[in-house]
Amino acid sequence: MAAMTYEGSSIDPAKPSIARVYDYLLGGKDNYAVDREIGDVFKRDLPGSVAIAFANRAALTRAVREIAKTTGIRQFIDLGSGLPTADNVHQVAQRHAPESRVVYVDIDPQVLVHGRALLENNDRTRVVAVDVRNPEGIHTHPDTLEIIDFTRPVAVILSAILHHVNDDEDPAGIVRYWRDHVPSGSCFFISHFRSGNNPETAEAEKVLQQTFGRGRWRTDAEIASLLDGLEILDPGIVPASLWRPDESDNPWNSDEGRELTVWEHLIAAGLARKA
Ligand code: SAM
Numbered sequence: 001m002a003a004m005t006y007e008g009s010s011i012d013p014a015k016p017s018i019a020r021v022y023d024y025l026l027g028g029k030d031n032y033a034v035d036r037e038i039g040d041v042f043k044r045d046l047p048g049s050v051a052i053a054f055a056n057r058a059a060l061t062r063a064v065r066e067i068a069k070t071t072g073i074r075q076f077i078d079l080g081s082g083l084p085t086a087d088n089v090h091q092v093a094q095r096h097a098p099e100s101r102v103v104y105v106d107i108d109p110q111v112l113v114h115g116r117a118l119l120e121n122n123d124r125t126r127v128v129a130v131d132v133r134n135p136e137g138i139h140t141h142p143d144t145l146e147i148i149d150f151t152r153p154v155a156v157i158l159s160a161i162l163h164h165v166n167d168d169e170d171p172a173g174i175v176r177y178w179r180d181h182v183p184s185g186s187c188f189f190i191s192h193f194r195s196g197n198n199p200e201t202a203e204a205e206k207v208l209q210q211t212f213g214r215g216r217w218r219t220d221a222e223i224a225s226l227l228d229g230l231e232i233l234d235p236g237i238v239p240a241s242l243w244r245p246d247e248s249d250n251p252w253n254s255d256e257g258r259e260l261t262v263w264e265h266l267i268a269a270g271l272a273r274k275a
Contacts, residue, residue, distance in 0.1 A: 011109045018164060018212055019108040023083045025053040030083045030114060038211055046204050048263020056191050059240035059269040060159045061087050063189040066244065066271070067155045068096035071187060075148050076102045077178075079132045080161030083111050084118045089157060090125045100124065101147045105138050107131050132161055133169055135177035153185035160267075162226060163193040164214050172226050179229055179274055186274045188230055191240055193217040194268035201266060223268055230272035243269035 013032040020031040024039035031039070042049040067073050074097055078089045081104040093100035101124040104115055115127035126143040138144055148154060156178045165171040175188065195201045195217035208215025218226075220237045235243065241264045 011113070016211060017108050017110065019083050019106065019111050021211075022053060022160075023085070025050050026057065026085055028083060028085060030110060041211075042207060045207055046200065046263075048200070048261060048266065049204075051261055051263045052193075052267045055240045055264050056160050056267050056269070057085065057087075059191055059243045059267075060089075060157070060189065061092055062244055062246060063269070063271055064089050064092040064155075064157070065096055067187060067189070068093045068100060071153070071155075071185075073153050073155045073185075073187065074100045075152065076100065076155045076157055077105065077138070077144070077148065078102060078157040078159070079105045079138070079174075080159070080164065081106050081111065081115070081127075081157075082160075083108075084114050088118070090119070090122065094124070102126075103128055103138075103144050103147050105130060105132060132174060133165060135174055135181075139177075139181055150181065151183060153187070154182045156182065156186065156188045158188060158190045158192075160191050160193075162190065163216050163218065164212075166214055166216055172228060175226050175230075176228070182274060184274050187233075188227060188272045188274075189269070190223065190227065190237075190272070191267060191269040192223045192226075194223070194239065194266050195219045196262075196265050198262075200262060204266065217266070220268060223270065227270070227272045229274075231275055232270055232272045237268050237270040239265050240267045240269040243271075 014034055016034050016038045020035035021039050024031040024035050076089055076093060090102040104127045112127055112129050119125045126147050128138060128141050128143050130137040130141055162171045201217045205215055205217050223237050239260055241260055
């Protein structure tokens with residue numbers, strides 16, 4: 001199949017995409033043979049890849065629900081949002097607060113096509129095609145300004161995105177930009193590959209770097225330092241499955257108190273607030 005061009009970038013079925021491999025691991029159908037091939041390498045060499053993807057998604061769902069229910073925040077910017085899946089940010093937020101508004105941001109052309117198809121009839125959501133490493137481009141994009149009122153608190157969602165930003169691309173600078181451009185009371189949800197300094201981490205990092213030239217596992221302290229100047233709320237930066245676990249109806253959520261698998265230790269989550 002030939003590559004298709006969309007907003008200057010092309011959907012290339014011959015080249016694996018982070019978004020499509022992740023979709024495959026989550027059991028989605030928006031992926032090509034080349035993505036499944038890489039996904040199968042992950043599943044073979046890192047048998048916990050699927051657990052990591054589900055633990056991540058479940059923590060994101062819990063965080064959005066918590067933000068919508070407890071903070072009064074009604075606007076979300078979801079950076080590196082990924083392909084639409086079972087429970088997307090606007091669906092979770094609007095279930096609890098129907099007036100919630102969401103800007104999805106991604107650079108994968110397939111995410112843009114599918115995202116826009118899903119959101120066609122939703123006047124409180126937009127999909128913006130700007131690189132997360134260009135926060136000003138996202139902030140000043142007309143679609144963002146149409147949806148988000150920057151005089152009111154915003155939830156900035158950094159779910160499984162900053163580990164795709166290498167150290168020399170200044171991931172902390174991305175967070176700092178948003179911290180400086182949202183009002184007090186705004187919050188930041190982060191999930192991130194978590195380094196346990198163990199062989200699984202080293203192997204996982206190697207596979208990602210070889211495939212995509214990016215993928216950085218960071219320690220809890222390194223992840224916390226990305227949130228510099230923000231107040232990290234309880235329970236801190238912890239394995240995603242331990243981030244405010246509950247018994248909700250979401251089948252991806254973990255049981256409180258059970259022993260985590262070695263893989264679940266490889267994805268961390270945390271919520272921070274701008275004072
Ligand atoms: N946030 C979702 C979640 O947690 O389930 C999806 C995470 S997925 C692992 C990472 C997403 O980030 C992919 O959809 C990929 O296309 C997107 N991405 C990677 N680098 C990006 C960049 N520099 N700018 C915008 N999006 C990016």
